[in-house]
Amino acid sequence: MATIDSGFATPDTSTYRTCGFTGLRVERQAELLIRVNAVAAVLFLAWGGLLGLSVALTRWPAVQLLPAEWFYLALTGHGANVLLFWILFFEMAVLHFASAIILGSRIATPRFAWLGFIMMVAGAVMTNYTVLRGDSSVMFTSYPPMMASQWFYLGLIIFAVGALVNVMVFFGTLVVAKNEGTYNGSVPLVTFGAITAAIIAVFTLASGAIILIPTWLWSLGLITEIDTLMYKVVWWGMGHASQQINVSAHIAIWYAIAAMCVGAKPLSEKVSRGAFLMYILFLQLASAHHLLAEPGLSSSWKIVNTSYMMYLAVMASMIHGFTVPGAIEAAQRRNGYTRGAFEWLRKAPWGHPAFSGMFMSLVMFGFIGGISGVILGTEQLNVLMHNTIYVPGHFHGTVVAGTTLAFMAMTYFVVPLIFQRDIVWPGLAKLQPYLFGLGAAGISVFMMGAGTLGVPRRQWDISLSEAALGYDFPSAAYLMMGLNGLSAILAALGGLLFILIVVASILAGPRLDRPGAKMRFPLHQGGAEAVAATGSEGSPKLPGTIILVTIFFAAFVLYYFINWKYLSELWLFQ
Amino acid sequence: MENGEKPQLERIPAMQQLLDNPFLLLFLGVTLPTVLYLIWGIMEVASVPVAH
Numbered sequence: 001m002a003t004i005d006s007g008f009a010t011p012d013t014s015t016y017r018t019c020g021f022t023g024l025r026v027e028r029q030a031e032l033l034i035r036v037n038a039v040a041a042v043l044f045l046a047w048g049g050l051l052g053l054s055v056a057l058t059r060w061p062a063v064q065l066l067p068a069e070w071f072y073l074a075l076t077g078h079g080a081n082v083l084l085f086w087i088l089f090f091e092m093a094v095l096h097f098a099s100a101i102i103l104g105s106r107i108a109t110p111r112f113a114w115l116g117f118i119m120m121v122a123g124a125v126m127t128n129y130t131v132l133r134g135d136s137s138v139m140f141t142s143y144p145p146m147m148a149s150q151w152f153y154l155g156l157i158i159f160a161v162g163a164l165v166n167v168m169v170f171f172g173t174l175v176v177a178k179n180e181g182t183y184n185g186s187v188p189l190v191t192f193g194a195i196t197a198a199i200i201a202v203f204t205l206a207s208g209a210i211i212l213i214p215t216w217l218w219s220l221g222l223i224t225e226i227d228t229l230m231y232k233v234v235w236w237g238m239g240h241a242s243q244q245i246n247v248s249a250h251i252a253i254w255y256a257i258a259a260m261c262v263g264a265k266p267l268s269e270k271v272s273r274g275a276f277l278m279y280i281l282f283l284q285l286a287s288a289h290h291l292l293a294e295p296g297l298s299s300s301w302k303i304v305n306t307s308y309m310m311y312l313a314v315m316a317s318m319i320h321g322f323t324v325p326g327a328i329e330a331a332q333r334r335n336g337y338t339r340g341a342f343e344w345l346r347k348a349p350w351g352h353p354a355f356s357g358m359f360m361s362l363v364m365f366g367f368i369g370g371i372s373g374v375i376l377g378t379e380q381l382n383v384l385m386h387n388t389i390y391v392p393g394h395f396h397g398t399v400v401a402g403t404t405l406a407f408m409a410m411t412y413f414v415v416p417l418i419f420q421r422d423i424v425w426p427g428l429a430k431l432q433p434y435l436f437g438l439g440a441a442g443i444s445v446f447m448m449g450a451g452t453l454g455v456p457r458r459q460w461d462i463s464l465s466e467a468a469l470g471y472d473f474p475s476a477a478y479l480m481m482g483l484n485g486l487s488a489i490l491a492a493l494g495g496l497l498f499i500l501i502v503v504a505s506i507l508a509g510p511r512l513d514r515p516g517a518k519m520r521f522p523l524h525q526g527g528a529e530a531v532a533a534t535g536s537e538g539s540p541k542l543p544g545t546i547i548l549v550t551i552f553f554a555a556f557v558l559y560y561f562i563n564w565k566y567l568s569e570l571w572l573f574q
Numbered sequence: 575m576e577n578g579e580k581p582q583l584e585r586i587p588a589m590q591q592l593l594d595n596p597f598l599l600l601f602l603g604v605t606l607p608t609v610l611y612l613i614w615g616i617m618e619v620a621s622v623p624v625a626h
Contacts, residue, residue, distance in 0.1 A: 174596055186594050195596050199603035206604070207612065229622070233615040237607070273593050280599055284607035288615070296622045297615065305611055 015106065019417060020512070021519060022528035025182075026418075029110040030100035034093045034418050036117060038411065039506070041089035044124060045404070046499045048081025053492040056443070059389075060485030061463060061478055068460045072137040075458065077128060079140025083399065084159065084242065085124045090407045091197060091249050092117070092166045093414070098194030098252065099173040101418075102532050105182040108172030112165055119162025126155030139458060141239060144215065144226040153216035157209065160238075164205040167198045186534050189266050189273065190259075193252025196276045201245045203284050207237030229296045240287035243399055247317070248279055250361065250406035254324045257358040257409055259530035260523050261349055264331035265537045267323045275323075278316035285309040289377040293386045299379070306377045314374055321366045321552065326545040328359075330537045331530075341544040352521050353423075357409025357433035361402050364437065368444045369397030371556050381563050384570070390451025397444035400491070405437055408498050415502060416519050421509035426520045429501050436494025442487025450480035452566075 016025050051074045057065040058074070066074060100107045107113060129151070130136045136148035174195070177183060187195070211234035217223045255272070258264035266272045288305035291297055332344030349355045372394040375381050385391065412429065416422055423429050455462055455477050462481065464470050511517065524530075592598060 171596060171600070186590070192593070195599065196603075199596075199600050202600060203604050203607055210612075227619065230616065230619045233619055234612065237612055241607070277593065277599070280603040281606050284603075285611050287607075287611060291615075297618050301614055301618055305615075309610065 019528075020517075021417060021523055022531075024101055024528060024532060025104040027100050027106050029113070030096050030107045031418055033096045033107065033110070033113050033117065034101070034414065037089045037093035037096070038414055038418070040117075040121060040124075041086050041093065041407075042411075042499055042502055044081050044085035044089060045495065047128070048078055048086055049492060049495045051075075051078035052082060053488055054078075056485050056488030058460065059462075060482055061461075062482060063485060064461070069134070069137070071460045072139065072458075073131060073134055076137050076139050077131045080127055080131065080156075081124075082404075083140060084156075085120075085127075087242070087246055087399070087403065087407075088159075088163050089120065091201070091245055092120070092163065094249050094253065094410075095166065095170040095194055095198060096173075097414075097418075098191045099170050099177065102188055102191050103173075103177040103183050104532075105173055105177035105180065108169055108176045110169075113169040116162040116165030116169065119165065120159050121162075123155045123157070123159025123162060126151055126158065128155075130155060141235065142215070143235075144218070144228050144231050147219055150216060150219040153212050153219055157212050157216060160205045160208045160212070163201065164209075167201045167205070170194070170198050186269075188532055188534055189269060190252050190256045190531055192273055192276055193248055193255060196279050197245045197248035197252065199280050200241055200248055200284055204238050204241040204245060207234055207241065211235045211238065229294060232291060232294065233297070236287040236290045237284070240290060241284040243395065243403075244279070244283045244286070246399060246403040247283065248276065250365070250403045251276075251317075251320050251324075253406045253410045254320070254358055254362055255327070256531050257354050257406075257413070258324055258328050258331070260413060260527035261352055261355040261358070262328055262331045262335060263524040263526035263530050264324075264327040265530050265535055267326045267330065267537045267540075267542075269534055269536045271319060272323050275316040275319035278312050281312070282309045283313040283316070286313060286373075286377060289373075289382065292377075292379050292382040302379055306379065310377045311374075314370070314377075317366070317370055321362070321370070322545065322549050324362055325359075325548060326542045327537060329542045329545045330540040331524075333540065341547055345544055351430050352412075353429045353433050354409045354412040354521060356430075357405050357412070357437070360433060360437040361406040361409065364405070364441050364444070365398060365402030366552055367555060368441060368448075369394060369399075369402050371559050372397060372444075372448055374556075375560065375563050381567060384563060384567055385448075385451045387457055388451035389447045389455045389457045392457055393444050393447030393449075393451055396440060396447065401437065401440040401444055405433065405440060408436065409433060411498075411502055412521055413523075415505045415509065416512055416521070419506050419509075420511065420513040421505050422512055422517070423501065423520050424504045424509050425501055428497055429521070432494055432497045432501060434494075435497060436491055439487050439489070439491025439494055443484055443491055446480045446484040446487060450477050450484065453477040453480065455481065 015028050019026050054066055054074045055071065055078050057063045058071045096107065099105065130149045131152065136152040138146045138148045142148055211231060214223055215226055215231065218226045255266065285305040288302055292302050292306065329344045332348060337344040337347045376385065376391065376394055412423060453474055453476060455473060462473055462477065512519065
């Protein structure tokens, strides 16, 4: 397979440089903003990941690392840092990349972009400080009547407004690129995926503002009461929709990495854009699945928002789940790997951490996070595992195995192309996605297993040793929680390795802005063009992808059936 | 054009016009969940009778 590993140095102009590897025009402000957002993201991932490890080791009954008060503090900090701060900082980097870099444009209103970034940092630091003080252990959802410190809510509001400012800068950059003619026709598919993420971000952050501002006023004593159900409805407009930003962003990244690693083009631009459109219209409505057990909301509202509308978004995910591996197969067959159904997959660049991370993210997001999401979104099946540890099992399948792994994979291109430093310790870098991916998959599967056995989420002690009414979980539940702890250690090792590699590469990696410099993990020869251009692959034969998709459907149907069977045994009508 | 005719502009399909307009997409992507999820949900909560 033809690859590009060596670049050429070009003199910097005042505002732009030309990337020696991709040929893309890189604006200085956009590059700096991507760098600072990526660095902030990695720092918050490190902190949030450490808190996550302490949570998992506490939930491992044989270890029970933290006392109860510390456990809820760590759980609150873990949720805020990894579900909001790590993810949204990285997404801001993705938005700047997908607009200014891919479209070769200047960034709109860079001062506002910096203001937004500073607000995000200030909000995230304020929230962390408040959580560490110990008076805001209300967990990520912060359901009233539990009340956190006013600074907790204010920190989240400042962070959300800062993120919203950056999303507006993204839309401004699209206008600048269009008006200044830096691209013709439609934007590339990766940019379209970023537009999808940005649109969902506007709804998400607006919902956050609608509910967190009155909650903040409540914590100040200016409002006497917050209705708990009203809070839940509006809060989940932020809490779950924020994870839909991730889905759109990481699918855009799947397309980008597939293009950069093997030169993949979308099978059909129309179909992939149609799938993103279904996300724009329907994905946010899945927030309702958190409220399926609430008595104050009608079945009509629940079923329209989850079963009817969410299935359209699920269909969009399945389209991407077909078109991304399909595009990779088509590209690999063009690259000469045509033997049998799977030579394209066997000869894929599995030693390239961007590719291996992306492909594992794709598989695990579909098989673990996707299928379990449909189960949780079905009103009848939801009662089987509502508020059990199955729920964090599901979203670790989407956010950790799916989004975080995809973002890690993308970082292996961000460091050489944006920081212009090569990846250090290539042997460890090859290993890192497998280590983290295996750990993340274990966390998801074992938590889902324990949840199926009824283990509650957010419970410090499942042995209920100090409770007035005891309950004995089956020994398999204890085994699952132990395996979850071991998986968390594996994922933490992978995460630690990622942070060390990225920090060491940025600080001391070989410079790539010099003549003759070579990338250790190269780009495909047609990679940059495939990312920045529009155009479809056509209608190639894809026997390998058809087999993989058939296996997925079989697993989906089987698991769906098993859960209905399980429900029928629990829910006896006399 | 040879005979002084105006060049025929290629008609852009409606769906492509929609997909090429990020602000129309933004309007749809915010309005639909606001109506179906937020407003409908808030109306349902607001209509729950208050216990006395």
